Amino acid sequence: QKEVEQDPGPLSVPEGAIVSLNCTYSNSAFQYFMWYRQYSRKGPELLMYTYSSGNKEDGRFTAQVDKSSKYISLFIRDSQPSDSATYLCAMTSYGQNFVFGPGTRLSVLP
């Protein structure tokens, strides 16, 4: 089993749709959870950051962490074509050894 798995695979949605991106992990020591957005030919940019279990909302984006299930999610409401990018989940226990998911490529169609 990989340390972090991410689903869905490549995803195409119509503009305005709600998008759900998910990661599962195996290491219960992870405490800090992040979502990165990476546009084509760019470096990843930090989008959302969550510590331990709970929800965090920032505009159209909501990050959820369920440590008991070792499951994290990113929801995008009212998706826009500008949201088209690859989304990477990442996690760490106490800094160092950040582990990244394989990424989900999202296309939002106008």
Next chain:
Amino acid sequence: SAVISQKPSRDICQRGTSLTIQCQVDSQVTMMFWYRQQPGQSLTLIATANQGSEATYESGFVIDKFPISRPNLTFSTLTVSNMSPEDSSIYLCSVEDRLAGGSYEQYFGPGTRLTVT
């Protein structure tokens, strides 16, 4: 958040040559990381570079192939030595920022896109 720049942004190199990638941060940071991202893949950590000490390499990466320098708290270089086409990838520099309250965030540079012919 830290602002990170990398040079070059891209390069096309011949097999057997070496390329040094520079990473500059706009603030002093303790930990810098070098990642590789192959086409369509996620990020693979090459090594962690702390100022004043030898870089720590991940499994599958060795110093002779990827020598790293960290002369101060704002700068690092990664050299890709004796390149082969399999080294074609995006190389990313990143830094860790520990915030008030003890949280950790990691920021990335724009990447260096390397093509080896």
